[in-house]
Amino acid sequence: MAIYALANQKGGVGKTTTAVSLAASLAEAGAKTIVVDADPQANATVALGLPKDQEPSLYDVLAGTPAVDALRDTAVPNLRVLPAHSDLAAANVEIPRMESSDYLLRDALASLREEAQFIFLDCPPSIGPLTLNALGAADRVIVPVQAEYFALEGLGSLLETLGLVQKQLNPALAIEGLVITMWDPRTRLSHDVEAEVRKHFPELVFETVIPRNVRLSEAPSYGQPITQYDPRSTGAEAYVHLAEELATRA
Amino acid sequence: MAIYALANQKGGVGKTTTAVSLAASLAEAGAKTIVVDADPQANATVALGLPKDQEPSLYDVLAGTPAVDALRDTAVPNLRVLPAHSDLAAANVEIPRMESSDYLLRDALASLREEAQFIFLDCPPSIGPLTLNALGAADRVIVPVQAEYFALEGLGSLLETLGLVQKQLNPALAIEGLVITMWDPRTRLSHDVEAEVRKHFPELVFETVIPRNVRLSEAPSYGQPITQYDPRSTGAEAYVHLAEELATRA
Ligand SMILES: Nc1ncnc2c1ncn2[C@@H]1O[C@H](COP(=O)(O)OP(=O)(O)OP(=O)(O)O)[C@@H](O)[C@H]1O
Ligand SMILES: Nc1ncnc2c1ncn2[C@@H]1O[C@H](COP(=O)(O)OP(=O)(O)OP(=O)(O)O)[C@@H](O)[C@H]1O
Numbered sequence: 001m002a003i004y005a006l007a008n009q010k011g012g013v014g015k016t017t018t019a020v021s022l023a024a025s026l027a028e029a030g031a032k033t034i035v036v037d038a039d040p041q042a043n044a045t046v047a048l049g050l051p052k053d054q055e056p057s058l059y060d061v062l063a064g065t066p067a068v069d070a071l072r073d074t075a076v077p078n079l080r081v082l083p084a085h086s087d088l089a090a091a092n093v094e095i096p097r098m099e100s101s102d103y104l105l106r107d108a109l110a111s112l113r114e115e116a117q118f119i120f121l122d123c124p125p126s127i128g129p130l131t132l133n134a135l136g137a138a139d140r141v142i143v144p145v146q147a148e149y150f151a152l153e154g155l156g157s158l159l160e161t162l163g164l165v166q167k168q169l170n171p172a173l174a175i176e177g178l179v180i181t182m183w184d185p186r187t188r189l190s191h192d193v194e195a196e197v198r199k200h201f202p203e204l205v206f207e208t209v210i211p212r213n214v215r216l217s218e219a220p221s222y223g224q225p226i227t228q229y230d231p232r233s234t235g236a237e238a239y240v241h242l243a244e245e246l247a248t249r250a
Numbered sequence: 251m252a253i254y255a256l257a258n259q260k261g262g263v264g265k266t267t268t269a270v271s272l273a274a275s276l277a278e279a280g281a282k283t284i285v286v287d288a289d290p291q292a293n294a295t296v297a298l299g300l301p302k303d304q305e306p307s308l309y310d311v312l313a314g315t316p317a318v319d320a321l322r323d324t325a326v327p328n329l330r331v332l333p334a335h336s337d338l339a340a341a342n343v344e345i346p347r348m349e350s351s352d353y354l355l356r357d358a359l360a361s362l363r364e365e366a367q368f369i370f371l372d373c374p375p376s377i378g379p380l381t382l383n384a385l386g387a388a389d390r391v392i393v394p395v396q397a398e399y400f401a402l403e404g405l406g407s408l409l410e411t412l413g414l415v416q417k418q419l420n421p422a423l424a425i426e427g428l429v430i431t432m433w434d435p436r437t438r439l440s441h442d443v444e445a446e447v448r449k450h451f452p453e454l455v456f457e458t459v460i461p462r463n464v465r466l467s468e469a470p471s472y473g474q475p476i477t478q479y480d481p482r483s484t485g486a487e488a489y490v491h492l493a494e495e496l497a498t499r500a
């Protein structure tokens with residue numbers, strides 16, 4: 001059993017898509033899986049077919065509601081979600097003002113560990129209190145790296161930040177891996193970024209590369225993960241491979 | 251003369267690319283232009299050919315260094331940049347602790363108004379203290395809307411937030427417009443998103459649509475804006491049109 005945070009302060013790199021698609025792939029394979037949506041945008045919540053701003057949400061859980069009471073079923077067997085709420089944006093201001101606030105989420109999610117084999121925490125695009133709380137609660141962190149220059153350029157400082165988190169906040173946190181996303185075979189840039197990432201971080205990069213696939217960006221508008229929306233798409237197949245790669249490591 | 255903030259809490263929608271490309275297009279046309287990089291990721295700084303973490307940076311300006319002393323020339327005539335620094339990440343924690351911190355950036359940038367006709371503030375992907383300070387300093391806000399479902403889905407709540415900012419922080423702030431980015435003629439999704447945005451916000455959307463164009467994502471790796479990297483690309487032409495559209499309104 002492990003809790004995985006999906007984190008990268010660079011925006012739009014595929015954190016939500018990876019959390020939702022990976023979780024759905026593992027759930028379809030029979031593993032009990034939970035997605036915890038720690039982003040006030042609530043993209044993972046909506047991508048799994050739930051309305052935004054339902055209650056109780058993660059905001060309520062941070063305020064004391066038992067996490068298991070906030071879990072909701074999805075259309076995918078074995079997959080449940082702990083939904084986000086726009087009020088979470090206030091948590092970024094409120095968390096730092098509270099006593100021993102670093103481990104609020106860790107303590108709140110402890111009871112979920114018996115509920116699933118895989119738990120994925122989707123983080124917002126920043127290294128603020130919500131993301132730090134998620135990194136404090138997680139056992140491992142998966143970093144989606146979009147096959148673009150800005151995402152590559154920011155990777156060094158992100159790994160430095162994760163090193164600080166390991167030292168000061170959560171010594172047990174391990175980097176599970178970097179997953180290259182939105183890889184486009186037609187562009188030299190994609191090939192260059194992949195080559196750079198494999199050169200500099202050979203032991204951290206997953207074998208599986210997630211291709212750019214429009215079906216992945218269509219799926220959330222139907223509230224379905226890719227495994228249900230279009231299981232034969234290149235996007236779905238890639239996430240199934242990634243899930244297999246993850247499961248064999250676990 | 252006007253200060254424009256590029257804001258959207260959704261990540262990866264083209265805030266930096268729009269700030270840099272729009273500024274470069276206006277500068278090439280002879281207008282004195284400044285890009286202020288308010289994102290600790292410092293993507294706009296790097297996209298304009300400057301190293302990250304130079305000093306003085308915007309972090310120093312927030313701490314009292316005169317803004318004009320932090321301006322740097324770029325390879326584009328008439329275009330200067332006020333660079334970001336990774337220390338800005340600390341500003342998100344420090345700003346709320348200071349007296350009357352809401353207008354720190356507004357006061358710090360006041361002296362720049364005589365230095366340029368167009369000033370663009372590139373914001374990080376969040377509605378935290380840095381973005382709120384930028385919205386407090388700006389006259390207008392430009393919202394890049396990626397032609398994708400999540401970006402469309404989050405637009406309503408972003409406009410609500412901007413409404414609150416107008417009421418409580420900066421009554422003079424006007425929404426300059428929504429600009430559709432990464433539009434791909436081959437996908438139904440792009441057409442659907444554009445139709446939805448034009449239907450719901452007809453008076454706010456710019457005529458010009460920015461197409462998905464790999465040359466735009468290659469340019470930052472050379473430290474050049476698109477107008478220099480590949481002036482005949484569809485990306486450069488679209489931003490030149492957008493600049494014309496903006497200038498005729500100004
Ligand atoms: N492999 C892919 N192919 C095509 N589109 C993708 C792929 N992965 C993600 N997308 C789309 O790209 C956009 C960004 O992805 P996503 O929202 O998952 O990133 P994120 O890192 O969670 O963003 P944020 O930083 O805002 O939280 C979304 O519109 C998504 O549907
Ligand atoms: N029209 C376009 N066509 C192709 N690629 C684009 C286009 N606009 C931006 N990009 C690329 O998409 C990625 C996201 O764009 P950008 O970084 O400008 O967004 P952002 O909103 O500033 O992101 P963040 O939320 O992290 O600040 C970048 O790698 C950029 O090079």
Ligand SMILES: [Mg+2]
Pocket residue numbers: 015016017039043122123124
């Ligand atoms: Mg996300």
Ligand SMILES: [Mg+2]
Pocket residue numbers: 265266267289293372373374
């Ligand atoms: Mg940016």
